[in-house]
Amino acid sequence: MTTTTDPENRGRRDLLLSAGLGAAALGVATLTAEAVLAQTTSEWDKTFPKSDRVDHEKVSFTNRYGISLVGDLYLPKDRDGAALPALAVAGPFGAVKEQAAGLYAQEMAERGFAALAFDPSFIGESGGTPRFVASPDINTEDFMAAIDFLGLNDAVDRDRIGMIGICGFGGMALNAAAPDKRVKAVAVTSMYDMSRVIAKGYNDSMTDAQRNELLTSISQQRWEDAASDDAPKLAGGLPDTLDGIDNPVIAMYHAYYKTDRGYHPRSVNSNGGWNVTSAMSFMNMPQLTYIHEISPRPALIIAGSEAHSRYFSEDAYAAAADPKELVIIDGADHCDLYDQKDIIPFDRLQTFFEGHLA
Numbered sequence: 066m067t068t069t070t071d072p073e074n075r076g077r078r079d080l081l082l083s084a085g086l087g088a089a090a091l092g093v094a095t096l097t098a099e100a101v102l103a104q105t106t107s108e109w110d111k112t113f114p115k116s117d118r119v120d121h122e123k124v125s126f127t128n129r130y131g132i133s134l135v136g137d138l139y140l141p142k143d144r145d146g147a148a149l150p151a152l153a154v155a156g157p158f159g160a161v162k163e164q165a166a167g168l169y170a171q172e173m174a175e176r177g178f179a180a181l182a183f184d185p186s187f188i189g190e191s192g193g194t195p196r197f198v199a200s201p202d203i204n205t206e207d208f209m210a211a212i213d214f215l216g217l218n219d220a221v222d223r224d225r226i227g228m229i230g231i232c233g234f235g236g237m238a239l240n241a242a243a244p245d246k247r248v249k250a251v252a253v254t255s256m257y258d259m260s261r262v263i264a265k266g267y268n269d270s271m272t273d274a275q276r277n278e279l280l281t282s283i284s285q286q287r288w289e290d291a292a293s294d295d296a297p298k299l300a301g302g303l304p305d306t307l308d309g310i311d312n313p314v315i316a317m318y319h320a321y322y323k324t325d326r327g328y329h330p331r332s333v334n335s336n337g338g339w340n341v342t343s344a345m346s347f348m349n350m351p352q353l354t355y356i357h358e359i360s361p362r363p364a365l366i367i368a369g370s371e372a373h374s375r376y377f378s379e380d381a382y383a384a385a386a387d388p389k390e391l392v393i394i395d396g397a398d399h400c401d402l403y404d405q406k407d408i409i410p411f412d413r414l415q416t417f418f419e420g421h422l423a
Contacts (some may be wrong), residue, residue, distance in 0.1 A: 075374065123137060140174055148220065153212055154181065155207070252362075252364070253365070257374055313373075375393070
């Protein structure tokens with residue numbers, strides 16, 4: 066275990082469900098239910114500058130549910146023709162590949178990896194209707210489908226493939242790596258267990274009565290959605306301004322998703338909202354039940370010392386079997402590990418994957 070932290074600040078993590086399922090747990094925003102699948106574009110529309118050290122290509126592949134997924138494949142320009150180690154990259158939960166996942170993928174391509182950042186089912190440029198649906202099963206499958214794609218690519222050595230998951234897709238990556246033995250190593254940053262936080266609230270603070278009330282509300286919403294010709298109701302979420310809001314987690318997400326720093330027109334968290342009834346499957350199907358089965362393949366778990374989500378990483382580390390490593394970045398909050406290149410431990414990620422995808 067490697068740490069670079071002061072004693073943990075538990076006060077920052079003492080957030081109750083009142084922080085808002087839509088905003089703090091799901092990180093959603095407000096867009097009309099009439100939003101539709103965007104047409105794929107070859108234009109550079111990322112939230113980060115394009116590197117002149119990598120080749121970029123828009124690609125597509127299909128998961129086992131028949132949903133077409135769209136990704137950005139990044140390859141190092143100075144490759145010598147030999148098959149490359151590869152990484153599938155996704156997250157955060159509700160983000161698109163033009164945000165943090167793409168930044169990670171491009172950076173790792175600069176360091177010698179083939180890296181695929183992709184939009185999960187139902188969001189961004191990927192297919193699937195209705196829009197803005199999340200699923201612990203389908204989104205785990207999305208990662209496995211990305212491994213399918215990489216393993217069939219001529220530029221990739223299929224025996225040297227790993228995963229990077231960010232935020233809620235950190236949980237998906239760990240969930241996918243456990244059964245998918247093709248994955249040789251997995252790393253996650255600012256990891257969320259979405260099934261846990263939705264089912265139990267932050268720090269498992271949801272009472273049985275609150276859980277029953279939430280499930281009752283979602284159940285009734287299914288009647289309304291089924292009876293309507295309109296798109297399913299969205300949960301709503303991040304406000305356009307922080308006037309009158311003093312919740313530090315909402316402010317942190319707003320500073321990324323609702324400003325020039327991380328805003329993207331296709332991001333659920335920047336503009337949209339999750340389908341309300343998505344929460345039901347997460348509440349009923351816990352992830353990470355078999356996290357110990359990642360072993361003997363290695364897992365690297367990275368979190369900020371000041372992140373409200375830090376406990377997810379610590380608990381995942383405790384539940385995982387060796388070989389495993391927990392790295393705590395001193396002074397970093399949850400979103401710092403989305404895009405702050407002077408904080409994200411890319412050197413550590415490079416060393417980890419070079420060592421385990423050899």
